[in-house]
Amino acid sequence: MTDQAYNFAYLDEDTKRMIRRAILKAIAIPGYQVPFASREMPMPYGWGTGGVQVTAATLVPEDVLKVIDQGADDTTNAVSIRKFFQRTAGVATTERTRDATVIQTRHRIPETPLTEDQILVYQVPIPEPMRFLEPRETETRRIHALADYGLMQVRLYEDIARHGEIATSYAYPVEVAGRYVMDPSPIPKFDNPKLDDCPAIQLFGAGREQRIHAVPPYTRIRSLDFEDHPFIASKADHACALCGSRKSYLDEVITDDAGGRMFVCSDTDFCAENAKGDA
Amino acid sequence: MTASELSGGFAVAAWDGAHAFRAVLNAMARPGTIVALSAATGPEPISVAAATVLLTLCDRTTPLHLAGDHDNAALRTWIAFHCAAPIVAAQDAAFALGRWDALQPLDRFAIGTPEYPDRAATLIIDNHDFEGMPARLTGPGIRGTAALALPDARAFVANHARFPLGWDAILTSGRHLAALPRSTEIR
Numbered sequence: 001m002t003d004q005a006y007n008f009a010y011l012d013e014d015t016k017r018m019i020r021r022a023i024l025k026a027i028a029i030p031g032y033q034v035p036f037a038s039r040e041m042p043m044p045y046g047w048g049t050g051g052v053q054v055t056a057a058t059l060v061p062e063d064v065l066k067v068i069d070q071g072a073d074d075t076t077n078a079v080s081i082r083k084f085f086q087r088t089a090g091v092a093t094t095e096r097t098r099d100a101t102v103i104q105t106r107h108r109i110p111e112t113p114l115t116e117d118q119i120l121v122y123q124v125p126i127p128e129p130m131r132f133l134e135p136r137e138t139e140t141r142r143i144h145a146l147a148d149y150g151l152m153q154v155r156l157y158e159d160i161a162r163h164g165e166i167a168t169s170y171a172y173p174v175e176v177a178g179r180y181v182m183d184p185s186p187i188p189k190f191d192n193p194k195l196d197d198c199p200a201i202q203l204f205g206a207g208r209e210q211r212i213h214a215v216p217p218y219t220r221i222r223s224l225d226f227e228d229h230p231f232i233a234s235k236a237d238h239a240c241a242l243c244g245s246r247k248s249y250l251d252e253v254i255t256d257d258a259g260g261r262m263f264v265c266s267d268t269d270f271c272a273e274n275a276k277g278d279a
Numbered sequence: 280m281t282a283s284e285l286s287g288g289f290a291v292a293a294w295d296g297a298h299a300f301r302a303v304l305n306a307m308a309r310p311g312t313i314v315a316l317s318a319a320t321g322p323e324p325i326s327v328a329a330a331t332v333l334l335t336l337c338d339r340t341t342p343l344h345l346a347g348d349h350d351n352a353a354l355r356t357w358i359a360f361h362c363a364a365p366i367v368a369a370q371d372a373a374f375a376l377g378r379w380d381a382l383q384p385l386d387r388f389a390i391g392t393p394e395y396p397d398r399a400a401t402l403i404i405d406n407h408d409f410e411g412m413p414a415r416l417t418g419p420g421i422r423g424t425a426a427l428a429l430p431d432a433r434a435f436v437a438n439h440a441r442f443p444l445g446w447d448a449i450l451t452s453g454r455h456l457a458a459l460p461r462s463t464e465i466r
Binding site for chain 2 (some may be wrong): 008020026027061179199201217
C-alpha cells in the first residue's frame with residue numbers, strides 16, 4: 001500500500017525533475033560526475049541516499065524493484081530501502097534478479113546477467129576516483145577536463161612496486177568509453193568486467209557528495225592496468241559452501257573463534273537459484 | 280488566457296512525469312531508439328512529444344529558448360502556466376525548442392566548459408522528419424550500429440568532434456521522440 005501522505009516515490013516533482021536533468025546529462029557524458037542538489041533523505045548519509053534519490057526519480061508505478069546490499073537481499077540496508085519504496089511508491093518488489101526492472105545496489109553487480117529491460121542504480125560513497133590522490137575539487141576537475149590521469153597510473157604502479165601486483169581489490173578505477181576515469185563505487189574488482197558492454201542502463205548516485213554519473217548500455221569500460229600487469233578479476237579460490245558455485249563472488253564468513261571459516265556466495269539470489277539448479 | 284492555454288497538462292503529474300522520463304531516458308541511453316510520448320498537449324506548433332518533454336524536464340529553474348514559430352503568444356502562455364520556465368535568449372538557454380531551421384545558428388547555444396561539460400544546452404528539435412535518409416550511429420548506448428534520420432548530419436558530426444563538450448539533442452514529431460547525445464558518433 002502506498003503511503004498517501006507522500007508524493008509518488010517520496011520526492012517532490014521539482015526535485016525529481018532536477019535529478020532527471022542530471023541523469024540525462026550523465027548519460028550524455030558517460031563517466032562524468034554531474035553535480036546535483038542532493039536532498040536530505042529520511043536515512044543517514046552512507047545508507048544509500050544518492051542511490052535512493054536516483055531510484056526515486058527513475059521509478060514508474062509498474063516497476064519491480066530489487067535492492068541488494070553486498071549482494072544480499074536480506075540485510076538491514078536492503079530491507080529498509082525496499083520497504084521505503086514499497087511504502088512511498090507502491091511498487092512491486094522482488095529478490096529475483098531476472099524479475100526486477102530496477103535494481104538498487106550497494107557494492108555488487110548481480111551474478112545473473114542483466115538485460116536491456118533493467119536499470120542498475122549504484123549507491124556511491126565517494127564518486128571521485130582521484131579524491132584520495134588529490135583532495136582539492138578544483139584540481140580534480142582540471143584533471144578530468146584535461147584527461148590527465150597519470151596520477152592514477154602512478155598509484156597502480158606503486159601497488160606493483162610494493163606488493164608485486166595491483167593490490168587494489170575494490171573500487172577499481174575504470175576508463176569509460178575511452179575518456180573519463182570513473183570510480184565504479186566499491187564493487188569488488190571481480191565485478192568490473194560486468195560493467196563493460198552491459199545491456200542495462202547503469203546509474204550512480206552519491207548523496208553526500210552530490211554527484212550523479214552514468215554508464216549507458218553497451219559502453220566500453222576498461223579497467224586501468226599495464227601491459228605487463230594486466231587487470232585480473234580475482235575472487236577467493238574456493239567453492240561456495242552452500243551452493244557449490246565456483247564462478248560467483250564469495251564472502252568469507254568466520255564461524256567460530258578457533259579459525260573456522262566458510263566461503264559463501266555474496267549474491268543470495270544467485271546462491272539460492274544455483275542450489276535449486278536454476279541459475 | 281483561454282481554456283486551451285490552461286488545458287493539455289499532465290493528468291497525474293507524478294505518474295505522467297515518471298513514465299515520460301523513463302521514455303526519454305531510454306531514448307537518450309540508446310541513441311536511435313524511437314519512443315512514444317503522449318501525456319501533454321500544447322498550442323500549435325508544438326508536438327505532443329515535445330510538450331510532454333517540457334513538462335517532464337523544465338520548470339522555473341530552467342531557462343528556455345523558443346525559436347521560430349514556436350515563439351508565439353499562445354505557446355508562451357501555455358508554458359508560463361504549465362511549467363513556468365523563463366523564456367530567454369539562445370545563449371542563456373538550458374533548453375531550446377524549435378524546428379531545426381529556426382534553431383540555427385547552433386553556435387549560439389551553451390556547450391559546457393571543460394570543467395563543467397554538463398552546463399550545456401539540450402535542443403528539442405520539434406517537427407522532425409523521422410522518415411528522412413537515416414544516418415549510421417555508433418558510440419555509447421549502441422550495440423554495433425544504429426540508424427536515425429537527422430536534419431543535418433554535418434552539424435552532429437561537428438558537435439561530437441568537441442566531446443565532452445557539446446549540446447545534446449532530443450528529436451520530436453507527433454508522439455515520437457528520439458535523442459542524440461553528444462557522445463554519439465555519426466558515420
